[in-house]
Amino acid sequence: MTGSCDATLIENGILFDATGAAASVQPIAFDGEIAATGQAALDWAEGRNDVRRIDASGCTVMPGLIDAHCHISFDEPHSNDELFFHRREGLSALVAAH
Numbered sequence: 001m002t003g004s005c006d007a008t009l010i011e012n013g014i015l016f017d018a019t020g021a022a023a024s025v026q027p028i029a030f031d032g033e034i035a036a037t038g039q040a041a042l043d044w045a046e047g048r049n050d051v052r053r054i055d056a057s058g059c060t061v062m063p064g065l066i067d068a069h070c071h072i073s074f075d076e077p078h079s080n081d082e083l084f085f086h087r088r089e090g091l092s093a094l095v096a097a098h
Helices: 039-045 080-085 089-097
Strands: 008-011 028-030 034-037 052-055
Touching: 008 039, 028 039, 034 039
Parallel strands: 008 052
Antiparallel strands: 008 028, 028 034
16 A cells, blocks of 8 residues: 555654563554554655654554454353353344344
């Protein structure tokens, strides 16, 4: 997606990248996916006129983090036995679709 209208530079935000590195103020560039952070992000944006800039002063930015753990089809079971062993596939599909 390089060069699309999605080119964005988030500046002045506190970057938390979940790698174990200390959170610090640094820019993040992305264009459909994370392109660069720090000085490389500034270099990426330099001279481009298609980059949307967001001032994230005072905000913490956590790019790429998702909550990958959910139970969309749990409905409202009354026990673990009901949840894991007595749920019909059709009911699970309807609950998930709803």
